[in-house]
Amino acid sequence: MTPTESALVPQAPGGGAPTAGVRPPLPVKMVIAGGFGVGKTTAVGSISEIEPLTTEAAITEVAAGVDDLTHTPAKTTTTVAMDFGCITIDPTLKLYLFGTPGQERFGFMWDDIVEGALGGLVIVDTRRLDDCYAAVDYFEHKRIPFAVAVNAFDGRLEHTLDEVRWALDVAESVPVIAFDARERGSVRDALLVVLELALARTGG
Amino acid sequence: MAEGSPPPGPDPAGPAPAVRPFLVTAGRVAPSASDRTMPVETQVVATAEGLDALGRLSFEQHDIVAACRQPQSIAEIAARLRLHLNVVRVLAEDLRSAGQLTVHVPNTDVVHDASVLRRVIDGLRAIPDSRGVLP
Numbered sequence: 001m002t003p004t005e006s007a008l009v010p011q012a013p014g015g016g017a018p019t020a021g022v023r024p025p026l027p028v029k030m031v032i033a034g035g036f037g038v039g040k041t042t043a044v045g046s047i048s049e050i051e052p053l054t055t056e057a058a059i060t061e062v063a064a065g066v067d068d069l070t071h072t073p074a075k076t077t078t079t080v081a082m083d084f085g086c087i088t089i090d091p092t093l094k095l096y097l098f099g100t101p102g103q104e105r106f107g108f109m110w111d112d113i114v115e116g117a118l119g120g121l122v123i124v125d126t127r128r129l130d131d132c133y134a135a136v137d138y139f140e141h142k143r144i145p146f147a148v149a150v151n152a153f154d155g156r157l158e159h160t161l162d163e164v165r166w167a168l169d170v171a172e173s174v175p176v177i178a179f180d181a182r183e184r185g186s187v188r189d190a191l192l193v194v195l196e197l198a199l200a201r202t203g204g
Numbered sequence: 205m206a207e208g209s210p211p212p213g214p215d216p217a218g219p220a221p222a223v224r225p226f227l228v229t230a231g232r233v234a235p236s237a238s239d240r241t242m243p244v245e246t247q248v249v250a251t252a253e254g255l256d257a258l259g260r261l262s263f264e265q266h267d268i269v270a271a272c273r274q275p276q277s278i279a280e281i282a283a284r285l286r287l288h289l290n291v292v293r294v295l296a297e298d299l300r301s302a303g304q305l306t307v308h309v310p311n312t313d314v315v316h317d318a319s320v321l322r323r324v325i326d327g328l329r330a331i332p333d334s335r336g337v338l339p
Contacts, residue, residue: 024247024275024308028315028324047331053283084244084279089327093320096245096277112289116243116312118321185333195325202318 025094030191031114032099033138034123035131039151039181040099041083043123047187048085048097055082082113097191110138119194120146123181126158129167136168145198147175149190155180173197229294242293244279247308248272254304261304264295269304 032040044052083099100113114120122135132148139146150157150164157178159167165176175193180186250272258269267285276284282292299305314320 024249026314026320027243027245027247027277027310028320029243029245053280055279055283056288082279084283086277086280087327087331089324093323093327095324095327096279098244098279112241113244115241116245116310116315118316118324183333184331188328188331188333192325192328195321195328198316199318199321199325202316202321 023092025088025090025092027094027096029096029098029117030194031110031117031120031144032097032123033101033110033120033132033135035125035128036101038123038125038128038131040101040123043121043151043181043187043190044083044085044097044099046182046184047087047191049087050085052083052085052099055084056080114138114142114144117144119198120144121190121194122146122148124148124150124164124168125153126150126164129164132168136170140171145194145201147177147190147193147197149177149179151181152178229291242278242296242307242309244289245277245310246296247275247277247310248281248296249275249306249308251304251306254299257304264291265299265304268292268295269299272305275308 032043034040041052080101082101085097087095087097089095098113098117100110120135120139122132122139124132136146136148148164148168148170150159150161161176161178168176170176175197177190177193179190248268250269254269255273258266261269264285264287268281271281271284278289278292278296281287281296282289285292287295296305296307300307
């Protein structure tokens with residue numbers, strides 16, 4: 001199937017039984033976050049080589065109740081839908097794109113999905129800017145390289161990128177870009193902005 | 205945008221099973237966040253033993269091994285089989301212990317190495333603007 005199949009001789013990790021199939025690729029992932037209906041699924045679908053799949057992920061939610069006398073946030077686990085797709089970089093490397101909801105309530109913890117991600121893209125609809133605060137806070141707190149991508153519906157921006165940057169109060173080092181979630185080249189370029197940021201952090 | 209409405213594409217497996225995840229895993233849950241949980245992109249592959257044992261495996265175990273003739277991420281398995289992620293984590297660990305699957309948890313240091321990042325960047329740059337005809 002691939003010209004390098006001979007290089008994919010199954011190996012037995014940890015002395016386990018040999019695999020029947022090919023050796024799996026190294027999986028890497030990026031996270032696409034943002035509010036409800038902002039274009040996450042569209043962006044994943046624009047560039048994924050498979051139709052986006054949906055699964056359910058458990059997310060720990062910290063309820064910020066004002067009547068909580070103990071000052072201990074009540075944690076509940078909720079289940080949310082997560083869309084994802086993938087891009088085969090080469091037979092040994094595969095990029096997964098996970099779209100995670102992030103607007104619902106204060107304090108989402110996405111560790112289950114985001115742990116180990118190369119970077120994040122926060123998609124913003126300028127008509128509902130506050131939907132993306134949780135995602136911005138999360139990536140900043142976790143020190144995950146990310147960019148803010150304003151989805152230009154119908155090619156128009158309601159606000160300038162400078163206005164968006166000011167409103168979100170993100171660090172100067174965080175790129176704020178405009179893109180179109182429906183255009184493959186545009187999604188590709190937005191992901192590249194994040195990856196270049198990640199590469200710069202490695203000193204490479 | 206279509207988020208919130210049913211996901212795009214055909215529904216691969218019909219309605220969600222009416223069996224509670226706890227029953228599938230015999231009451232067990234995936235390791236807590238403090239332990240190293242299997243990342244969602246962890247690759248799982250059936251072993252020759254697993255494929256030989258397919259006739260003796262039942263229900264979800266059978267379906268997972270059968271789905272892993274080609275490497276799959278646990279997220280893909282969960283989506284295609286309509287199982288909760290944590291159910292797949294528990295069952296994949298069982299099947300690994302039984303020698304029927306291999307589980308390849310990505311090494312965080314390798315994933316974040318500059319050389320890997322450069323390969324992802326080069327691979328993405330090679331993607332054309334429009335879909336066109338895929339090779």
